Amino acid sequence: MNRVLTYLLLLVIVKNGLFSQTDSIRLDSLSGSVSIGFISSSEDFMPFYLISNQWGEVSDDQTTFVSGQLSYEYAFEEDFLLSTGFSFRNEVLSSHFVSLNYDFLRLSIGRFKNSIGGLEKSLSSGSLGMSENARPIPSIQLDIPEYIEVPFTKGYFKTKGHLAHGWLEEDRYISNALLHSKSFYLMLDLEDEIGWTAASGVVHFAQYGGTSPQGDSQPSSVSDFLRVFAGSGIPNPDGTTEGESNGVGNHLGIIETTVTQRIGKHKLTINYQKPFEDRGGLQYVSLTDYLFGLEWSLPKKNALINTVYLEYLQTKWQGGPGLPDPTAGVLTVAENFGYSFGGRDDIYNNWLYRSGWTYKGQVIGNPLFLTHERTQNFFAPFPNYNVSIASNRIRAVHLGLRGELSQKLDYEGLFTYTQNFGTYAGLYDGRFAWDGITNDANFDYVFRPVRGQFYSQVKLAYKNAFNNLPVHLNLRLTYDFGDLYNAFGTEFSVVYHLTK
Numbered sequence: 001m002n003r004v005l006t007y008l009l010l011l012v013i014v015k016n017g018l019f020s021q022t023d024s025i026r027l028d029s030l031s032g033s034v035s036i037g038f039i040s041s042s043e044d045f046m047p048f049y050l051i052s053n054q055w056g057e058v059s060d061d062q063t064t065f066v067s068g069q070l071s072y073e074y075a076f077e078e079d080f081l082l083s084t085g086f087s088f089r090n091e092v093l094s095s096h097f098v099s100l101n102y103d104f105l106r107l108s109i110g111r112f113k114n115s116i117g118g119l120e121k122s123l124s125s126g127s128l129g130m131s132e133n134a135r136p137i138p139s140i141q142l143d144i145p146e147y148i149e150v151p152f153t154k155g156y157f158k159t160k161g162h163l164a165h166g167w168l169e170e171d172r173y174i175s176n177a178l179l180h181s182k183s184f185y186l187m188l189d190l191e192d193e194i195g196w197t198a199a200s201g202v203v204h205f206a207q208y209g210g211t212s213p214q215g216d217s218q219p220s221s222v223s224d225f226l227r228v229f230a231g232s233g234i235p236n237p238d239g240t241t242e243g244e245s246n247g248v249g250n251h252l253g254i255i256e257t258t259v260t261q262r263i264g265k266h267k268l269t270i271n272y273q274k275p276f277e278d279r280g281g282l283q284y285v286s287l288t289d290y291l292f293g294l295e296w297s298l299p300k301k302n303a304l305i306n307t308v309y310l311e312y313l314q315t316k317w318q319g320g321p322g323l324p325d326p327t328a329g330v331l332t333v334a335e336n337f338g339y340s341f342g343g344r345d346d347i348y349n350n351w352l353y354r355s356g357w358t359y360k361g362q363v364i365g366n367p368l369f370l371t372h373e374r375t376q377n378f379f380a381p382f383p384n385y386n387v388s389i390a391s392n393r394i395r396a397v398h399l400g401l402r403g404e405l406s407q408k409l410d411y412e413g414l415f416t417y418t419q420n421f422g423t424y425a426g427l428y429d430g431r432f433a434w435d436g437i438t439n440d441a442n443f444d445y446v447f448r449p450v451r452g453q454f455y456s457q458v459k460l461a462y463k464n465a466f467n468n469l470p471v472h473l474n475l476r477l478t479y480d481f482g483d484l485y486n487a488f489g490t491e492f493s494v495v496y497h498l499t500k
Contacts, residue, residue: 028081030499032070037474037493039065045377047478047489049414049457052367053126055113056135056360057089060377065090065493079103087113095136104148111136116162116183116203117254119271119295123309123400125416126366128273128291129203129254130181134362137179139166147187147199158187161201168207172355177210178220180228180249185256195262203256204231207353208249218352219248250350252277252357265299275315277345288317289347291366302404309400313368316393316421319343327432337434344424344431349387351431356388363389368396368418375446378485382446385425391447393421408463416455420484422447453482470497 041047045060057067071085079102086096097110108114113136118127126133143162150157166179185201206228209220219227227248255274260267271293274286296308322339323330324346330336348357348369357364361373372390375382384390396418404410421427426445429436437443455478462473476491 028075029073030071031497032068033495033497034068035066035474035493035495037065037067037491039063039489039491041487041489043377043485043487045374045487047457047480047487048367048416048455049478050476050489050491053132055087055094055132056362057087057092057094062090067493069095092135104144104146106141106143106145108139108141108143111138112141114139114141116181117256117273118291119258119269119293120307120309120400122412123295123307123402123414124293125311125313125368125396125398125414127254128275128313128365129205129256131363131365131367133367134359134364137166137168137359137364139164139179141165147185147189150186156189158189160185160187168210169360171360172358174207174210174212174218174353174355177207177218177249177353180204180206180208180225182229191262196260198257198259200255200257202253204251204253205357206231206249206251207350210353212352224248250353250356252348267295267297269293269295269297271295275347277318277347278342289315289345302407304405305401305403307400307402309398311396311398311400313366313394313396313398315347315369316395318345318347318393318424321424321428323432323434325432330434337438346387346389346423346425346431347392348389349392349423351386354386354388358388368394368416370420375484379446383426385423385431387423387425389423390426391420391422391451393423395419395421405460408465410461410463412457412459414455414457418453418455420447420451420453451483453480453484455480470499471495472497 039046039050039058039062041050046058051058051060067087067089069085069087071083074082076082081101082098083101084098087094095111095113097108097112099106099108099112113132115121115127115130115132117129118124118131121132141162141164143164144160147158147160149155150159161184162182164181166181168177168179170176181204183201183203185199187197187199190196208224208228209218211217231251232248253276255276257272258269260269273291275289291311291313294310298306300306320339320343322336322341322343324344325341333340348363348365350356358371361371363369363371369389370391371388372384373388375390396416398414398416401413402411422445425431426447427436428434428438429443436445437448457476457478460475465471465473472495474493474495478489480487
């Protein structure tokens with residue numbers, strides 16, 4: 001509570017002008033907000049959209065909250081811009097950062113809210129790369145945030161990308177692991193000619209370093225980082241948990257393509273994301289595992305519907321049911337039931353980095369992938385197979401809508417249906433096993449038969465509720481039902497916006 005009072009005091013000081021202009025400081029922009037609210041659920045845990053894609057700020061036991069955010073920008077000169085800020089909810093300080101922009105480059109240090117991949121953030125279920133679901137990871141990042149022209153191409157080709165180094169938490173299977181990430185995008189820009197742009201890029205993440213429960217320090221030297229950067233491995237003849245021969249650390253990422261076409265005053269954007277967990281998954285296009293999004297932006301922003309977002313996601317195949325590698329008992333394709341080795345990619349999971357693609361218990365990527373911890377809210381205990389993600393073989397269809405009900409009343413709607421098939425490890429009673437349903441047609445597995453679930457949310461925002469005061473009233477209504485659980489939830493908040 002003391003931390004919350006400190007944040008509130010800072011916001012009050014800002015509002016009362018103690019950071020106003022002086023001869024030595026020129027305040028370019030200062031903005032922020034503070035919210036007070038109530039949140040409830042019909043179950044002992046929160047419905048999906050009350051806790052998901054909330055930057056890890058919401059917990060299942062919250063009933064009341066105070067939240068806020070403050071951002072400050074100061075321009076030294078035309079090409080230099082200093083930015084800093086923070087955000088919090090109750091005791092969670094979700095972000096605090098400093099960044100410096102010079103021309104097209106930006107250097108950021110701290111916990112900064114950063115999503116990678118995808119289109120309409122508030123209407124999507126979440127990027128397969130890095131979404132808004134988990135708390136921001138402390139990082140140093142150098143990036144080109146917006147597309148810039150490639151020299152000598154007359155503006156037809158543009159590029160952007162990033163390079164970052166982060167630090168994961170101590171309380172995970174491999175404690176204090178490091179996070180490497182980078183991306184590179186290239187765009188063909190024919191906006192002025194035919195209203196069309198097409199961009200494609202690769203996003204690469206790698207968890208490496210840290211210390212295993214056995215006390216083995218994972219490779220983290222400069223030379224090891226170079227191997228991580230290139231995705232190569234180091235032999236490990238000692239048989240300990242130190243290192244991996246196929247790649248240092250846990251590698252994953254997405255290949256993404258985005259195409260935009262303007263039709264009159266309308267804009268249609270297609271987004272395709274292909275996840276990969278190893279080099280075998282680095283196909284540019286796949287019709288087996290992918291996320292496909294379609295965004296339609298209508299010309300009238302004050303219309304009943306101004307944005308429509310459709311999404312389809314499937315990750316059931318994951319290279320097929322064949323074992324990832326030969327074992328002592330399965331040495332040939334015939335013994336692998338006719339499947340090639342290199343299957344069971346186990347998206348977001350890793351045999352050594354068993355906390356997987358999570359941070360502080362939340363999925364870093366798309367939250368439709370259910371963690372074992374979350375499933376314990378509605379399932380009896382079942383094996384976790386030494387990994388964090390309990391259901392990564394899924395199909396989902398998703399609809400997002402945004403518009404205005406009146407001049408002062410905005411809304412957003414999210415509606416998602418998922419089919420949860422669990423994991424190959426659960427289906428065959430081990431990632432490197434051919435047991436489970438192979439030997440028992442009645443094998444008992446929590447995701448067998450498939451578990452269908454519907455998630456929904458309607459968000460209402462009543463702007464400037466008290467005459468011209470910058471006070472908004474927000475209401476979120478959520479309802480989840482299906483084979484996992486049934487739950488109804490609400491969140492009401494009063495939001496005060498400040499700008500100086």
